[in-house]
Amino acid sequence: MFKARSLLAIITLAMAFIVSGCDVKVKPIEGGKEIAQELERHKIKRLTKQDILNAAQKYGDSIVVVAQQLHEARMAEHLAQGGIAVAIPYCQPENYEEVEALQYKFGALSRRFSEQPRNPQNQAKGSTAQALTRYSSGQEKGAMVEELNQNEIRYTSPIYLRNETCLSCHGTVGQEVSETDYTLIKAKYPQDQATGYKSGDLMGVWELTFDKMDLVAFLNDQPKKSRRPR
Numbered sequence: 001m002f003k004a005r006s007l008l009a010i011i012t013l014a015m016a017f018i019v020s021g022c023d024v025k026v027k028p029i030e031g032g033k034e035i036a037q038e039l040e041r042h043k044i045k046r047l048t049k050q051d052i053l054n055a056a057q058k059y060g061d062s063i064v065v066v067a068q069q070l071h072e073a074r075m076a077e078h079l080a081q082g083g084i085a086v087a088i089p090y091c092q093p094e095n096y097e098e099v100e101a102l103q104y105k106f107g108a109l110s111r112r113f114s115e116q117p118r119n120p121q122n123q124a125k126g127s128t129a130q131a132l133t134r135y136s137s138g139q140e141k142g143a144m145v146e147e148l149n150q151n152e153i154r155y156t157s158p159i160y161l162r163n164e165t166c167l168s169c170h171g172t173v174g175q176e177v178s179e180t181d182y183t184l185i186k187a188k189y190p191q192d193q194a195t196g197y198k199s200g201d202l203m204g205v206w207e208l209t210f211d212k213m214d215l216v217a218f219l220n221d222q223p224k225k226s227r228r229p230r
Helices: 002-021 032-041 049-082 084-090 097-106 126-136 164-170 179-188 212-219
Strands: 108-113 144-147 152-160 202-211
Touching (some): 049 097, 049 108, 049 152, 049 164, 152 212
Antiparallel strands (some): 152 202
């Protein structure tokens, strides 16, 4: 009995030495690198107030550039196809499908305002009128961002008449804007004030309101937090 127990102990000890001396290789998890990268990508970033303001400026610029490029292209196309009557419905770039998709992506809502609006709903008032005054006086020349409150950031950018095509609708009546075309404009916008502009004139301002929660969610590649409709 003693010999059997001694032999068992020796065998157990020998096996322990063999196992401890072995280089045990563990097969890597398939796709492990990609999984680690995905986890890192979804990790919540620490964002400062300045990070969020910088993001609002960057994505505000993106929305405005896309909107203005599409606006100029579509107005030129439809003016060529059928004049003012055909082009009028396309003079609201903030409502273009591509622009609305970008607004939803970045958590923004956009509108255009003016001191001489075509539509009374676009009359600049309050702090928007003050921002427009800063542009018209030359105090500001480019886009601006500022916190409106703990939940929202406002982005503003000036709108200048850069494209000569715009004079077909916003130039001087009887010169760039024909009397016939202006009759069509007035039929849709009876309170129109948006004529008499010259190339280079300040026409108004873009105003985008970013929801901070939505913007931070986008920056962290997370689901949106607010209940803003698309």
